[in-house]
Amino acid sequence: MTIILRIFAWLLAAAVTFATLGPASYRPHANITHDGEHALAFVLLGLAFALAYPRHRTLSAAISVVLIGVLELMQLFAPGRHARLEDFVVDALAALVGFTLAALVGWLARSHWHERRAD
Numbered sequence: 001m002t003i004i005l006r007i008f009a010w011l012l013a014a015a016v017t018f019a020t021l022g023p024a025s026y027r028p029h030a031n032i033t034h035d036g037e038h039a040l041a042f043v044l045l046g047l048a049f050a051l052a053y054p055r056h057r058t059l060s061a062a063i064s065v066v067l068i069g070v071l072e073l074m075q076l077f078a079p080g081r082h083a084r085l086e087d088f089v090v091d092a093l094a095a096l097v098g099f100t101l102a103a104l105v106g107w108l109a110r111s112h113w114h115e116r117r118a119d
Contacts, residue, residue: 002052009048016041020071021078038087039094042068046098054106061099065092 019027019041030037046064053060072088075081 005048005052009045009052012045012048016045017071021074021081024080035086035090038090039097042091042094043098043101046095047102048098050099050102054102057099057103061096064095064099068092068095 030040032040046061049060049064050057068091069088072083072091075083
């Protein structure tokens with residue numbers, strides 16, 4: 001199951017990278033705000049990597065924030081794209097929310113498992 005989660009996480013990262021750096025006409029658009037689209041994409045990305053690498057969640061989260069910054073800066077070199085501090089903040093915070101959700105679900109599952117085991 002871990003390999004499937006890892007493949008999914010990396011494919012999602014590739015899709016987000018393409019959407020971020022590729023032509024705007026190829027980017028999917030949802031019926032939500034610009035920040036909402038970013039938040040949705042990066043919450044899912046953070047959640048995917050947190051589930052794919054549960055033993056390295058903190059390191060993965062730190063690397064994600066750095067790479068989100070790199071991705072934002074790479075937009076300076078992509079025609080028709082622009083780097084914005086607001087996008088970086090939204091993207092990084094949303095990814096961290098995804099990591100936090102995964103940690104919370106893991107904690108609740110372990111807590112429930114321990115309670116059932118004690119019975």
